[in-house]
Amino acid sequence: xxxxxxxxxxxxxxxxxxxxxxxxxxxxxxxxxxxxxxxxxxxxxxxxxxxxxxxxxxxxxxxxxxxxxxxxxxxxxxxxxxxxxxxxxxxxxxxxxxxxxxxxxxxxxxxxxxxxxxxxxxxxxxxxxxxxxxxxxxxxxxxxxxxxxxxxxxxxxxxxxxxxxxxxxxxxxxxxxxxxxxxxxxxxxxxxxxxxxxxxxxxxxxxxxxxxxxxxxxxxxxxxxxxxxxxxxxxxxxxxxxxxxxxxxxxxxxxxxxxxxxxxxxxxxxxxxxxxxxxxxxxxxxxxxxxxxxxxxxxxxxxxxxxxxxxxxxxxxxxxxxxxxxxxxxxxxxxxxxxxxxxxxxxxxxxxxxxxxxxxxxxxxxxxxxxxxxxxxxxxxxxxxxxxxxxxxxxxxxxxxxxxxxxxxxxxxxxxxxxxxxxxxxxxxxxxxxxxxxxxxxxxxxxxxxxxxxxxxxxxxxxxxxxxxxxxxxxxxxxxxxxxxxxxxxxxxxxxxxxxxxxxxxxxxxxxxxxxxxxxxxxxxxxxxxxxxxxxxxxxxxxxxxxxxxxxxxxxxxxxxxxxxxxxxxxxxxxxxxxxxxxxxxxxxxxxxxxxxxxxxxxxxxxxxxxxxxxxxxxxxxxxxxxxxxxxxxxxxxxxxxxxxxxxxxxxxxxxxxxxxxxxxx
Amino acid sequence: xxxxxxxxxxxxxxxxxxxxxxxxxxxxxxxxxxxxxxxxxxxxxxxxxxxxxxxxxxxxxxxxxxxxxxxxxxxxxxxx
Numbered sequence: 001x002x003x004x005x006x007x008x009x010x011x012x013x014x015x016x017x018x019x020x021x022x023x024x025x026x027x028x029x030x031x032x033x034x035x036x037x038x039x040x041x042x043x044x045x046x047x048x049x050x051x052x053x054x055x056x057x058x059x060x061x062x063x064x065x066x067x068x069x070x071x072x073x074x075x076x077x078x079x080x081x082x083x084x085x086x087x088x089x090x091x092x093x094x095x096x097x098x099x100x101x102x103x104x105x106x107x108x109x110x111x112x113x114x115x116x117x118x119x120x121x122x123x124x125x126x127x128x129x130x131x132x133x134x135x136x137x138x139x140x141x142x143x144x145x146x147x148x149x150x151x152x153x154x155x156x157x158x159x160x161x162x163x164x165x166x167x168x169x170x171x172x173x174x175x176x177x178x179x180x181x182x183x184x185x186x187x188x189x190x191x192x193x194x195x196x197x198x199x200x201x202x203x204x205x206x207x208x209x210x211x212x213x214x215x216x217x218x219x220x221x222x223x224x225x226x227x228x229x230x231x232x233x234x235x236x237x238x239x240x241x242x243x244x245x246x247x248x249x250x251x252x253x254x255x256x257x258x259x260x261x262x263x264x265x266x267x268x269x270x271x272x273x274x275x276x277x278x279x280x281x282x283x284x285x286x287x288x289x290x291x292x293x294x295x296x297x298x299x300x301x302x303x304x305x306x307x308x309x310x311x312x313x314x315x316x317x318x319x320x321x322x323x324x325x326x327x328x329x330x331x332x333x334x335x336x337x338x339x340x341x342x343x344x345x346x347x348x349x350x351x352x353x354x355x356x357x358x359x360x361x362x363x364x365x366x367x368x369x370x371x372x373x374x375x376x377x378x379x380x381x382x383x384x385x386x387x388x389x390x391x392x393x394x395x396x397x398x399x400x401x402x403x404x405x406x407x408x409x410x411x412x413x414x415x416x417x418x419x420x421x422x423x424x425x426x427x428x429x430x431x432x433x434x435x436x437x438x439x440x441x442x443x444x445x446x447x448x449x450x451x452x453x454x455x456x457x458x459x460x461x462x463x464x465x466x467x468x469x470x471x472x473x474x475x476x477x478x479x480x481x482x483x484x485x486x487x488x489x490x491x492x493x494x495x496x497x498x499x500x501x502x503x504x505x506x507x508x509x510x511x512x513x514x515x516x517x518x519x520x521x522x523x524x525x526x527x528x529x530x531x532x533x534x535x536x537x538x539x540x541x542x543x544x545x546x547x548x549x550x551x552x553x554x555x556x557x558x559x560x561x562x563x564x565x566x567x568x569x570x571x572x573x574x575x576x577x578x579x580x581x582x583x584x585x586x587x588x589x590x591x592x593x594x595x596x597x598x599x600x601x602x603x604x605x606x607x608x609x610x611x612x613x614x615x616x617x618x619x620x621x622x623x624x625x626x627x628x629x630x631x632x633x634x635x636x637x638x639x640x641x642x643x644x645x646x647x648x649x650x651x652x653x654x655x656x657x658x659x660x661x662x663x664x665x666x
Numbered sequence: 667x668x669x670x671x672x673x674x675x676x677x678x679x680x681x682x683x684x685x686x687x688x689x690x691x692x693x694x695x696x697x698x699x700x701x702x703x704x705x706x707x708x709x710x711x712x713x714x715x716x717x718x719x720x721x722x723x724x725x726x727x728x729x730x731x732x733x734x735x736x737x738x739x740x741x742x743x744x745x746x
């Protein structure tokens with residue numbers, strides 16, 4: 001007690017100092033910096049946010065992954081080890097003044113064991129981290145000197161902790177009871193090796209000497225973490241980012257507020273991002289999982305989501321303090337584009353959301369990229385000629401192919417399809433989309449779907465030439481003006497026809513109509529055809545009896561899978577077809593790999609690196625399946641091209657699921 | 667007996683820890699100074715100063731440790 005009372009007092013004084021330092025530093029280094037950004041409401045649904053926060057933080061949910069078991073377990077050990085050390089230490093420290101320590105009560109002894117075990121977990125996890133970072137060296141990890149510092153410091157703190165306890169036991173001058181091994185196994189072993197001096201005062205000095213060696217660096221360590229830009233700041237920045245994450249489906253873009261009156265659009269400067277987007281930058285732990293999932297990065301394009309986020313973080317740290325020193329109305333900042341993000345880097349993004357799915361702390365990349373594109377497109381009008389052509393086609397003909405709008409229904413000849421307005425009591429509007437209307441390969445898909453609907457006796461209609469492009473590509477390429485015009489036109493048409501329920505054959509149209517048209521007053525019930533066919537199958541209205549004796553692999557479309565979490569329904573449809581055997585590609589479901597057409601990339605040339613569709617085709621070829629199934633017109637086109645480019649047309653064919661269903665019908 | 671055998675090792679371990687702590691402290695000062703906006707051109711000079719200070723601290727602490735470690739022969743036997 002004589003020894004511990006001053007330690008407790010010292011600890012409390014230093015704790016107050018650390019808390020004050022934390023508050024001061026948090027406000028100065030983070031809070032004020034984030035509030036350079038634009039407003040955004042992320043405070044609603046607090047209970048849902050808390051639930052995810054605790055689940056994700058304490059169970060390390062987003063860190064565990066089948067493919068990430070080593071870093072997952074490593075982080076889990078370090079995280080829980082640290083937590084146990086803190087828990088044990090605090091209980092023990094406060095056990096002294098309340099008399100639980102002498103004689104030691106169970107809670108005191110349990111706390112001793114908990115902190116000892118925590119230390120072991122941290123040491124194991126730390127060793128795993130050292131092996132990974134310095135021996136295995138995965139390419140996605142960046143090792144800067146501050147990482148090495150953290151390892152050395154962390155190990156020194158844990159080991160000195162054990163040494164102090166060991167010395168204290170040894171210095172008691174009486175035989176240490178062997179049952180102490182149960183409560184402090186590591187320290188007990190240290191005590192057996194410890195030097196004990198001949199006199200009691202010398203022993204007390206020795207203990208104090210060790211306490212200083214441990215406590216001083218421990219306090220300075222926390223001060224360092226608080227004051228510097230240490231990567232360990234993720235211990236509080238990550239939970240904050242998890243709490244303020246988006247609760248919407250992935251891939252939903254927000255409209256530009258006050259579009260008519262705004263003086264500028266998108267984000268030119270770092271201050272034109274929202275406060276949450278600035279928090280995202282600071283919360284990024286530089287773990288590189290996004291990079292390993294990014295199709296652009298993996299095909300040697302000049303984009304790495306990790307690097308882009310880290311560069312923007314450096315930009316924020318460079319510009320932020322300077323801007324804060326100026327009055328709010330005199331804050332001209334360096335433009336983000338050119339200085340920090342390159343044009344080719346930005347346009348390489350397929351908005352496939354793989355980076356967001358892989359991110360353990362919910363950093364939102366896609367929306368930020370589109371904000372930067374909006375500035376380039378709407379303010380600078382700086383984009384390549386192929387993008388210009390796609391915009392022109394959408395604007396003049398309401399389809400990116402640029403074919404005359406009045407030819408939109410040519411594929412319907414001889415199919416007996418009625419216009420929605422002419423159908424008696426229609427159940428559903430079949431939204432064909434531009435691909436189904438104008439692209440020869442996808443016209444076959446639309447035809448197959450029509451035949452299924454007719455065979456099942458569904459009363460449906462189409463909008464015909466009144467249907468316009470949904471605007472997905474325009475929006476993701478940053479042309480919000482064009483998107484809002486297209487959306488407004490389609491909404492007006494559908495409302496004029498009293499449409500309530502929509503069936504879409506394209507995941508991009510589906511995602512846009514379902515999630516983004518409501519932003520413009522277009523509230524409809526929207527289904528992707530896999531959902532509709534799934535319902536027909538379970539109701540017994542659709543019967544699949546003709547066998548297709550083939551092996552198939554299914555490619556998850558980004559906007560059907562990650563965007564809308566429809567992973568199992570398409571597989572259920574495949575399994576309903578007799579004879580068809582499903583094999584999975586290595587990257588499937590939420591880890592699926594983009595075909596390369598999303599985010600408007602369908603309309604841009606791909607000149608750098610390997611073509612994304614070819615890499616995805618390679619994934620399919622590895623399965624040795626004879627068929628590749630998909631449920632997206634873009635994926636169908638891209639994978640079809642991939643198979644041709646790889647010279648595999650004789651051994652592999654790409655089909656839309658609706659075509660297979662139609663072939664298997666009675 | 668075993669304890670006596672391991673004592674030199676524990677002394678080496680303690681020296682290693684001391685070096686690790688001193689390295690951590692001075693390296694952290696270096697990073698914090700850069701974080702707080704110190705011009706990169708001073709980095710070499712700062713590193714040199716911190717290295718000298720680190721070495722001096724190490725010498726001081728080693729001397730301090732020796733004050734606590736009398737010759738092995740004078741050590742009392744482990745009481746347990």
